[in-house]
Amino acid sequence: MGQHKFWKNIGEALRQVRFWAEAGAILLLLGMLRLLPLDVASAIPGKLMRWIAPLTHRHKRAHKNLSAIMPELSKEQREEILCSMWENMGRVFGEIPNLTRIASDKERFRFEGLEEARSILAEGRGALAISGHFSNWELTPAPSFVIPHPQLNFYRTINNPILDGILKRYREKICPNGLVPKGNHSLLHAMRALRKGQMVGMLVDQRTSGGLTVPFLGLPAETTHAPALLACRHDAPILAGVVLREKGARFKMICTQVPVSQTGDLNRDVEITTMAINALLGTWVREHPHLWLWSHRRWRDIEAKASQGIETPRETINA
DSSP states (O other), rough: OOOHHHHHHHHHHHHHHHHHHHHHHHHHHHHHHTTSSSHHHHHHHHHHHHHHHSSHHHHHHHHHHHHHHHHTTTTTHHHHHHHHHHHHHHHHHOOOOOOOHHHTTTTTEESSSSSHHHHHHHTTEEEEEEOOOOOSSSGGGGGGGGGGOOOOEEEEEOSSSHHHHHHHHHHHHTTTTTTESSSTHHHHHHHHHTTTTTEEEOOOOOOTTEOOOOETEEEEEEEEOHHHHHHHHHHHHHEEEEEEEEETTTTEEEEEEEOOOOOOOOOHHHHHHHHHHHHHHHHHHHHGGGGHHHEEEOOOHHHHHHTOOOOOOHHHHHH
């Protein structure tokens, strides 16, 4: 028993050393990037990721996902989409020290469809603001820089708590009204914010265990139903936004409203609304596949069939 505890303590100590080493390396890199011109700081990590990431197992997973969802593409087309995706992801890292600078610069960040959001928020109502991992998703709270309205944002923590704290400090600069980790009390925080007439922002395109299984890009996918549940229960509108990279570190955000079902049957309304969210996100993915993060473990069916060597049927994908 004592020996087991000894090795357990050694393992924990090594894990802490690894956490500190990772955090120190990232902190050093971010500090160096802050010293560079913004466009250079964005471009260098992008080019490095475009070269390095295709050598990793995540590239193989992304290939499986993209092949199953868009089988009409050639192997060369899929490879170019994924290389562009990795370059975009590298740019996201390079832009972390400059999020507020980008969001507040009208030459670097412009909006389409923000008038609808303005009119809804002018009524003093709380609202849900949703998006996915498109382009630089860290910039999704950017409307708060042009619409003076409190917004509470949720984010998913990473396994390294030290590194998570470092990145959170950068993220909080673009989320001045609150940044809360997803967890058991997320819904409670969100409900309080909605009652105060605030915006509640979240990314909703990753797989969520215990969520609703509804179609996403034509295949069943476990999806968070939190925004739909909050919207249906509190009669709150859902505003969706997608950040698109136009050139280098310049962006456009397109905003639109998602219809919220109100039939009186809460379970059915939540399902219908969640499906509407997935349909909109799926449309954006198909229009801009190189800007979406294909490396997520988004679909269990793709993983299970790939492990058995079974090809996902096209008729299922196009349903």
